[in-house]
Amino acid sequence: MQGRNLKTQAPLIAAPKVEDLQRLLKAAQTGTPVNQTIAVPDRPKLVLKVQMTRAASGLGRSKAADAAPIWSLQEGINTLWEYSTTDVELIFNLVEESLYVKPAAPIADFSAAPPPAAVQQVTYGASPVRTGSFELQPAQPAVPAATAAAAAQQAVSQTIQLSGNLSELGVCELVQTISVAKMTGRLDITSGLQSVEIYYEEGTPRRASYRSDSMTAAPKNLTDEEVIVEAMTWINGFFHFNASMKSSERTAMKRLDLLLMEGAALRDYIVSIEAAGLSDDSVPVKYGQPSEAEFEKALEIGAPVDMQSQKALYFVFDGKRTLAEVVTQSGLPKSAWLPIVFNLSKAKLIGVNVKPKQEETAVEITQAPGAKEAVKEAFQQLLRSDTGLMSYQLFMHFLEVEYHRALKLRLPFSLIIIGVHKEEASIREELSSDDLKLVAEKIRIQLEPYDYVAHYQTYNLAILMPHRPSASARECVAKIISDFNTELAQTGNAVRFVWSVGGGCIPEDGIKLDALLAKAEKERAAV
Secondary structure, three states: OOOOEEOOOOOOOOOOOOHHHHHHHHHHHOOOEEEEOOOOOOEEEEEEEEEOHHHHOOOHHHHHHHOEEEEEEEEEEEEEEEEEEEOOOHHHHHHHHHHHHOOOOOOOOOOOOOOOOOOOOOEEEOEEEEEEEEEEEEOOOOOOOHHHOOOOOHHHHOOOOEEOOOOOOOHHHHHHHHHHHHEEEEEEEEEEOEEEEEEEEOOOEEEEEEEEOOOOOOOOOOHHHHHHHHHHHHOOOOOOOOOOOOOHHHHHHOOHHHHHHHHHHHHHHOOOOOHHHOOOOOOEEEOOOOOHHHHHHHHOOOOOHHHHHHHHHHHHOOOOOHHHHHHHHHOHHHHHHHHHHHHHHHHHOEEEEEOOOOOOHHHHHHHHHHHHHHHHHHHOOEEEOOOEEEOOHHHHHHHHHHHHHHHOOOOOOEEEEEEEEEEOOOOEEEOOOHHHHHHHHHHOOOOOOOOEEEOOOOOOEEEEEEEEOOHHHHHHHHHHHHHHHHHHHHOOOOOOEEEEEEEEEEEOOOOOHHHHHHHHHHHHOOO
């Protein structure tokens, strides 16, 4: 986006308005990239850039004006985001989200259950009640009867904060929940290196987009409907609904109930073929050599699919390539090849051939124990000998690395900061090194292998939880504290531990690392 003809606008001292963005777009449609500096307090190096695609810029002004421009927001040498869209309202929302941190969300009160006598004291902020992946805010004051229905619907839309794991709430159920609650905003779903964005208005999907960060997977050109159906087949991953992200663009799509039926059918196909041993990594082989008449008869009772399409895909299975390789080469969308593979598997026309293990794999297995011990020993050298915890400086390094990785792959991660003191006979004191070592051991037992626990500043602890949305992270920490205090109570010890907890999550609490840290520290210190 650099060049001698680059147009640099006069700096803005506040977030750009929609009119400012329309002005920038109009200037860029002449074929010249445009820079707009946003000199807001504490963020003097923000630059919003817009340019037309290279193909469009050479087609003349009239056609370039109809093409999708490329918008990006940079801070210094870092690119915060980049989007190709004509939707000025969407860009307005993205800039707002990047500039201003959303108000700190209240933390769930996990100490609602009676603590063991004189032992458990866990303090969080003002507390809504969490149920699974839903956050139900405290009841609002009564409204006049004439507006009760409208207020109730608005309350539902504003208070259900959807964020969690697909293993807890499937995409079909998630889409239905948004529809029933008539929510408006953007649903982000991530599964591995794949992600989708679905924009909703009053519970109705208006447009959707698909993205893959895989370097090897074939590109997918999916329609908005196919994007939604594709997501409905995902079983593992994470989701987050952002009510502040809105879009004025609209795409004509089927009714939601029809998309749900299609997605549910594909999920059933996946369950069936996986039960038969077929997966992306398996190598399907043909069973027997049926005649054309036998082939067609075997598929009579299957899912309604064009017979010629089934024959074409059947002949591609050569017993050498994996299922993923075969369907990728076919160029068929998942909605097309899944029912065919289901039919062929159900009719016993194809089956599974397990790949023989490579010799290198066997060598790796025999060497694994020694390598594992070496890795463990190397990691122990990174920990402080007195507490067995990662140092604050090293933790901040891992935190920054995880931050950049999460933004790149569009995966959530949570940070929890814990203050803990020991109290006996109304006298509160800081924990000793031995106490911290004990607490760290209890915490580490319940963490995932990729989670980190460390010193935070001088007296606090911190837990970094990759892949975890806020609700899951807080529930995990609550269980750790509850189990620790219960175990302590059973020993009859008169000492009790007093905990204060603060947390934050990206992208739920914005996309800036310093804002995440500030939110977690503020919540912990507010106790």
